[in-house]
Amino acid sequence: MFISRVLVDQNNRQKLKSLTHLGAYHHWVEQSFPEEVKSGERLRHLWRLDSLGGQEYLLVVSENRPDLDQLAAFGVPGTAEVKDYEPFLASLHxxxxxxxxxxxxxxxxxxxxxxxxxxxxxxxxxxxxxxxxxxxxxxxxxxxxxxxxxxxxxxxxxxxxxxxxxxxxxxxxxxxxxxxxxxxxxxxxxxxxxxxxxxxxxxxxxxxxxxxxxx
The missing domain is CATH 3.30.70.1210 (Crispr-associated protein; domain 2)
Structure with missing residues (x-):
C-alpha cells in the first residue's frame, strides 16, 4: 500500500474550473494510475481533501504506486509525493x-x-x-x-x-x-x-x- 499527497493548485483558475464536483476529483485520482486505466482493471483508491494552514491537499491511499506526474495534474508543481504505507501500518499494535x-x-x-x-x-x-x-x-x-x-x-x-x-x-x-x-x-x-x-x-x-x- 502507498499513501500519497499533493497540494491542490488553488491559485490556478484554469485548473480549478475542472474541479467543480466530487466526480472531477474522482477522475483526477483514477487518472493517476495509468497502468490500471490501460489494463481496465481499476482498484479502489481511497482519497480525501484536507485543509491545512489555509491550503488544500489531496490525499490518496492505494494498492499501487501512483504516477506522480498525473497526481500533480491539478496540483502545485513539485508538491506531489508518495510513501510506502506498509512500514507505518506494521508499526501499529x-x-x-x-x-x-x-x-x-x-x-x-x-x-x-x-x-x-x-x-x-x-x-x-x-x-x-x-x-x-x-x-x-x-x-x-x-x-x-x-x-x-x-x-x-x-x-x-x-x-x-x-x-x-x-x-x-x-x-x-x-x-x-x-x-x-x-x-x-x-x-x-x-x-x-x-x-x-x-x-x-x-x-x-x-x-x-x-x-x-x-x-
Whole structure:
C-alpha cells in the first residue's frame, strides 16, 4: 500500500474550473494510475481533501504506486509525493493510543417492501453523525473511549459537496470530518480499516482514516 499527497493548485483558475464536483476529483485520482486505466482493471483508491494552514491537499491511499506526474495534474508543481504505507501500518499494535482524522459519509438504510436493498438516507444532526461513528468503531478495530463526559472525538467539518453521476444527475453528498483519539483493539482489522476505509461513497472522497501516534 502507498499513501500519497499533493497540494491542490488553488491559485490556478484554469485548473480549478475542472474541479467543480466530487466526480472531477474522482477522475483526477483514477487518472493517476495509468497502468490500471490501460489494463481496465481499476482498484479502489481511497482519497480525501484536507485543509491545512489555509491550503488544500489531496490525499490518496492505494494498492499501487501512483504516477506522480498525473497526481500533480491539478496540483502545485513539485508538491506531489508518495510513501510506502506498509512500514507505518506494521508499526501499529493493539492497545496503542492514536490521534485520528476521518472524512466519511454517515448514512442509514430504511428497508423497502419488496426490495432487497433499503433506501439510504444521510444522518443530518451532529448527534446522529457522532453515533454513526461510535457504532462502527468495534468492527473497525478500535474503541472511542471517553474521559468523564468529554467525548474522545469531535466533528470539525460538515458539508454537502456536489456529485454529478454518469447520468448527469447532480446530488449532494453528506460529508463529515471527525478528529479525536482512539485505542486500537484489533490490529488486523484496524490495519484493514486504514487500507480500505469506513462507510459509503469511498470512491468520492469519503471513508479515509489517517492516524498518528499520541505524543
Amino acid at each position: 493493539d492497545g496503542q493510543r492514536l490521534r485520528f482524522r476521518l472524512t466519511a459519509n454517515p448514512t442509514y438504510s430504511v428497508s423497502q417492501s419488496g426490495k432487497a436493498r433499503g433506501r439510504v438516507y444521510p444522518h443530518v444532526t451532529a448527534e446522529q453523525q457522532s453515533q454513526w461513528l461510535s457504532a462502527r468503531a468495534e468492527k473497525a478495530g478500535f474503541t472511542l473511549s471517553t474521559a468523564g463526559e468529554t467525548p474522545s472525538f469531535t466533528i470539525v467539518g460538515r458539508s454537502y459537496p456536489i456529485l454529478r453521476r454518469k447520468q448527469g444527475r447532480a446530488v449532494r453528498i453528506s460529508r463529515v470530518t471527525y478528529e479525536g483519539r482512539l485505542t486500537v483493539t484489533d490490529i488486523a482489522q484496524f490495519q484493514q480499516t486504514l487500507r480500505s476505509g469506513i462507510g459509503r461513497e469511498r470512491a468520492y472522497g469519503m471513508g479515509m482514516m489517517t492516524v498518528i501516534p499520541e505524543a
